[in-house]
Amino acid sequence: MSQAFRLPVGGRIRRDEPLEFTFNGRTLSGFAGDTLASALLANGCRVVGRSFKYHRPRGIMAAGAEEPNAIVQVGRGQHAEPNLKATQVELQAGLEARSVRGWPSVNFDLGRINDRLGGVLAAGFYYKTFMSSAGSWHRSERFIRRAAGLGWAPTGSDPDRYESRNAHCDVLVVGAGPAGLSAARSAALAGARVLLVDDQPELGGALLACRDTIDRMPAKDWLAAQAAFLEAQPRVRVLRRCTAFGYHDHNFLSLVQHDLTDHAVVQRLWRVRAKQVVLAQGAFERSLVFPNNDLPGVMLASAVSTYIRRYAVRPGCQLVVFTNNDSGYQAAIDWLEAGGQVEAIVDCRDDVRGDLPRTAQSMGARILTGTVVAGARGRSGLRSVEVAPAAGSGVARQKLQCDVLAMSGGWNPAVHLHSQSGGRNQWQPEPACFTPGNPVQAAVSAGACNGVFGLRECLAQGHQAGQEAARRWGFEPAFDEASEAPAMQSGALMPLWRVPEMRGRLAASKQFIDYQNDTTLSDLRLALREGFEHIEHIKRYTALGFGTDQGKMGNINGMALVAEGLGKTIPEVGTTTFRPPFTPVRFGACAGGDVGDLYEPVRKTPLHEWQVENGAPFEVVGQWLRAHYYPHEGEDLETAVCRECLATRASVGIMDASTLGKIDVSGPDAETFLERLYTHDIARMSVGRCAYGVMLGEDGMVMDDGVMARLGPERFYVTTTTGGAANVLSWMELWLQTEWPDLQVRLTSLTETWSTIALAGPNSRQVLRAMGCDVDLEPEAFPFMTTRTARLENEPVRLFRISFSGELAYEINVRSDRADFMWRRAMAAGAAFGITPYGTETMHVLRAEKGFIIVGQDTDGSVTPVDLGMNWMMSKSKDYIGRRSLARPDCVRPGRKQWVGFRSLDDRTVVREGSQLVQGDTLEPPVPLLGHVSSSYFSACLGYPIALGLLNDGKRRHGEELLAVDAGGGRTRVRVVAPVFYDPEGERQHA
Amino acid sequence: MLLIECPWCGPRDESEFAYGGEADISRPIDPDALSDAEWADYLFMRSNRKGENREIWNHQHGCRRWFVVERDTVSYAIRATFPMDGEGRSP
């Protein structure tokens, strides 16, 4: 198909690079430099989608981020991306795009029937459906989702790659129109490091469609000179196709950049910290509200100019302009220059005398002053408009033939980023728009986004803003002067929020305010009739300003009409909150490279390689990968764990315990310091002694536990849980630095410096001997709960005789770079004893048989050491963090949950962890929950399942029978028992 | 993303820091001298002020020092940062 609406000359498209693409399955052509929207218009595609609720045919209205109608799905398969605006999709060879709405097709849409049934889907439809009978939404949902059509997301993971980068600059300039370019130049000349970002593929903003002169040269030449200058500056970085979408605290902004040049990365998220920010994003033109103002062919006046001048597309033959200000005349001028016919310029003002109207008139355009478009007519596209007097004056009611209506209701400065930064906006009666109030961060707005619309003024303000930003950051501005454009006379805008009501069929026609959500004037009026007054409520009730355009086109009209309905002023009604993102951003861009394997750091112990070689499946604990178990041929988890448990208790097992947190606490006050943080008596520990320690929060609840060893009078070696290592170090530092800075203590994390190999079982001593241990291992010389430095396999190590299994056991601490060597030697030395490597699962079973807790599994921040039966290790002769709280009424009340064991009555069923404990069998509500099971395993050594948990008043309930009920409804009868199942006297660990 | 001036390292992104709550809450010298209500007040009650606040932060992924930040809880503006026991420093 030929590009029937493409002008023979002009525009910034590259005619030597023709591109083919498809839209709704049709193959079309365009040029490099086109957007999908301009190419569709060039090909005469008037209907590009269907509206959200009423399924009315819709065409392209705008040329930028404010486009409400041309919502498309681009790409296919996993690369498909829904809900893009055709005005923001750069045309590429082979691009595949479809309308997201329109079923079965955009030209024949069954949903159109909604248009006739408008009353059913009026304002508050969703609200009422949700709030009425419970099933209502569920009944309607499938129909509504299919009919509404919001594009479809690919179901698999995103195959595209993203990255994120940090950047710092002295001056960040957002927007490269006349104001932004001037600001970037003057800031750069002052010596500042400048970052200039613009969402378009080429710099220029409004200048890309501008016919004026700047510094006595055509705007496009000036633009080329500015771009060349900025590119040549070593301290200036220019980012094209880059949208600043979030303005956060302390001048931190997020930008997303589309990268079409490097297909390895499709989008890049920039996190920018700017010393100063110049906001120069321009303004969005306002639509006008009149009956059938959504017919394909009704466009923003500035968009008409942009399509003609930038893309060389004149989207029709006969034009009517409808405006309340001078800027609308530009469309007529451009249309005439492009060889089109202008039927009339309809201006609601009586008094028209600016430069642009004069030019249009001199070119032969008919101007109807004091007149409005009372309504538009046509079925699948605009055929004619009806004009009528605005008030008393104006021409008589009559019909004008046209296929394009260019409307301009004035301009809305893009105050989005200013608002996100925390700044307020103020209403300017002249020219009837919100402009940024005082900045609350180090920012300044310039040009159209600051409510200044003349080219000359934008250039001057941008220049000044750039100098000012540089000066505030300590740079001396250079003596450069602002670029100049000829002065222009323009008449005042006359606010026009809706047209006078007409009699006849047009009176019943819909007047759209928010096109993307199909919010009409009558919806707003309905909301007001139903008593909604606050703009945030009206927004949610009518959906005004929702959707991917976030009300960029319709919001101000909506607020003005709400103000009219409430008899208030626009500033009294106020705006809704502007939140990031300015335009939709892909989740992929936010995630960047931190996906899949890179989502979270993975920590591997120095013994990882051996574990992989020996087929261990891994369990993630904190960020560590820990060997879960070591299956032999044909074994599953259960059989492997049974074998590992039995072998360890019968002979000797070996485990990698390197992930335990290790902190060296040294200094003259180390003992005093630890006394204050742990519950047991530290002073009583002689050098070489180990002790089990529990750390409480100040609220008295168990926070962490571990074994500590006294290595010297002023030196302790403290271990923590795997998951708690970082928290414990921070906790220690908090108290040392904030509360007790007088204490002389040094803390050093040694978690990764030392690796820990645990040997457990009656033959562990024999294995150490076989490894050539040079210290006396006899129980009298090296008793339980002591530590020795030693040499094993001729390597220096530290041995701890401690036990988490209840067996005779040792932990070998060895330099991490020798850990693999030491482990392999232990395996060799232990071969004669059938040494059995075991993983975390067996470790859990062995400790549960002994009733040892795992902090974070068996405790949850609401458990005191008293609840756990640890009174024996709580000093009565000193104060420590949390001690006072143990005397609080809630901590001493009877009936607290206490640590107990459970046996399944059938001696077969392993109760599911998390099961709730209840009394009786009926489960008739209300069922008091008496406690829960936190650990549960099959004990191979005992031959039956064991469980542990917390139970109201548990210590006094030993012997009681209860019912354990799991989340799946499974029920097991259990008996409450003491929480130690194996070797209650603890003889084995003292062997 | 706040920009926080660590008194030792200079201005760094908020993501390097951990928030530690309200500043100037001293642990009672003799906890046993306090009634349950007084102890609960130390333990649980915070002023949660709107506006100027003094709070402690830890430069967790940096020098690991705790320090005081004077921050406005409405505007999030940081007026000054101090070492735990020292002179203020304006950002």
Ligand SMILES: [Zn+2]
């Ligand atoms: Zn620091």
